[in-house]
Amino acid sequence: MTLRLVLLFALLPMAIAVHAQNEAAPQKPPRFQLYGGYAFVSNSPNGLPGEHQPMNGWNAALGTPLWQFIRFKVDISSYKGTNQGAQEDVYYILGGPQFTRRFGRETVFVEALIGDGGINRYWGPQASPGETASFATVVGGGLDTPIARRLAFRVSGGYQWSNFQLINNVQSIEPIQTPGLPDKFARISCGLLWSF
Numbered sequence: 001m002t003l004r005l006v007l008l009f010a011l012l013p014m015a016i017a018v019h020a021q022n023e024a025a026p027q028k029p030p031r032f033q034l035y036g037g038y039a040f041v042s043n044s045p046n047g048l049p050g051e052h053q054p055m056n057g058w059n060a061a062l063g064t065p066l067w068q069f070i071r072f073k074v075d076i077s078s079y080k081g082t083n084q085g086a087q088e089d090v091y092y093i094l095g096g097p098q099f100t101r102r103f104g105r106e107t108v109f110v111e112a113l114i115g116d117g118g119i120n121r122y123w124g125p126q127a128s129p130g131e132t133a134s135f136a137t138v139v140g141g142g143l144d145t146p147i148a149r150r151l152a153f154r155v156s157g158g159y160q161w162s163n164f165q166l167i168n169n170v171q172s173i174e175p176i177q178t179p180g181l182p183d184k185f186a187r188i189s190c191g192l193l194w195s196f
Contacts, residue, residue, distance in 0.1 A: 033063035033071070035154055037191010044083040045090060045164045046124050048180045053083035055090065059189040063098060073098040075113055075138070077189070084125040092117045092136050092162070107152070110141035117162040124166045131175060136162040144193055152193040160185040 057079035094115035140158015165175035
């Protein structure tokens, strides 16, 4: 009987150690997020009433480590299109907070980004000149659905504001207030998100 008790007390710590090694160690949350995908914006900068033309492009973003459900995000997007006889190449570089919350496997987020927008010089109707830079904002959100351990599919959308204006001539850059020139846009993006 004593031998059995000694063996039990000797083998019990070894069994606990083996069991502890078999349990999966808790995973640290990913520190950074890298996103890339397709982007769509509802209208072109010269899309006057009756001349609306959506634009297609790409969107990329880098998110910093999460802190209290908030991360800082840098977002870059570019759109190309032709409307009213003018080629338009638009880009935006934005940054700001992203509030993230998990619900089961999915992650929902909302964001508020500010930054700068740029466009080629002759983007106005019939290739007339316009301003090449504008303050820009995006307020929106989205959903991340995991498809692998560190890979997810992201769908996002939002309200985008920028204020590109036409100008009189290239030598003296004075904005022309053009009634109906759009400054509010809907923005949609979908693609892959890699967490590392």
